């Protein structure tokens with residue numbers, strides 16, 4: 001795969017954009033921590049088209065932030081290539097920076113500044129005129145519900161308010177491509193919903209390409225049209241959430257029985273009807289019916305369930321309860337790795353390597 005060449009001038013790029021906006025081939029990053037080598041990202045290949053909304057999922061330490069920081073010129077890759085809107089992150093980082101917004105995990109505001117002044121300084125940094133910055137600042141303060149806080153100092157804001165300011169700062173220059181690293185972490189559900197609404201509006205109104213890392217599987221499922229899953233520095237799946245769930249996971253049917261003997265007899269019947277192996281449902285152990293339950297993962301569970309119940313009835317082992325659960329992105333991760341993304345993300349990390357404070361600046365300012 002060759003990087004998409006950008007033979008147009010900068011002005012032409014804006015009016016006649018290349019379709020591939022984010023491109024990476026064999027992008028890798030190793031860190032040396034004392035004597036230990038950490039392979040943070042290994043051979044990342046990526047092609048994101050204009051206007052796509054891509055969610056980047058993976059447990060703590062999978063390599064998501066490192067990938068983002070290489071794509072946004074904050075970190076030099078150990079090997080491989082990457083271009084943003086046709087401009088090389090290595091050879092032409094200034095052109096890349098003009099076209100992207102990056103909202104990292106840290107706060108970018110200066111604590112003593114007032115919110116509005118902070119936005120104005122950011123516009124000046126990007127070379128915007130005072131009038132254009134003031135107009136854009138007013139729009140962003142309004143849409144991110146920061147207008148009532150415009151005269152407050154950054155240090156007086158709550159965590160969620162600071163996060164919204166980070167996002168406003170990243171959007172001041174109306175970037176073509178927006179990279180967000182866990183934008184909704186620490187926000188309450190209402191602020192999360194508003195934030196996502198703003199991201200979706202941006203994309204609808206300006207065709208902004210959005211690349212976002214998140215630990216919230218529901219966000220990726222609901223909003224992203226493409227989901228990339230990373231584990232141990234490698235991309236292990238890349239498709240729509242629906243396609244991943246259909247091909248890699250499956251519907252889970254759980255059937256309850258009033259005795260262990262019934263469950264034992266039912267295993268054979270369930271195996272015959274579904275062709276799949278059952279597993280005991282650990283959450284079901286109880287003294288009230290159902291006493292025990294079996295789960296089985298199948299395709300088209302809605303069609304199989306009635307046949308299954310009929311088969312159990314015919315065999316004289318009637319079920320006392322039955323549920324059908326559609327797969328989640330966590331089931332996808334589980335089927336790919338044998339581990340739960342939900343548990344890993346809540347825990348301390350999976351890569352086993354220490355999570356260090358990055359030495360590079362986390363801000364594009």
Ligand SMILES: Nc1ncnc2c1ncn2[C@@H]1O[C@H](COP(=O)(O)OP(=O)(O)OP(=O)(O)O)[C@@H](O)[C@H]1O
Pocket residue numbers: 031032033038039040041058059060061062063064065066067351352353354355356357358359
């Ligand atoms: N500056 C650094 N020096 C050494 N190791 C690093 C550095 N930055 C990251 N790493 C290591 O690289 C691996 C990938 O880290 P990265 O921050 O990219 O993961 P992540 O998927 O973004 O995790 P999280 O979800 O926790 O943010 C981890 O093992 C981490 O400890």
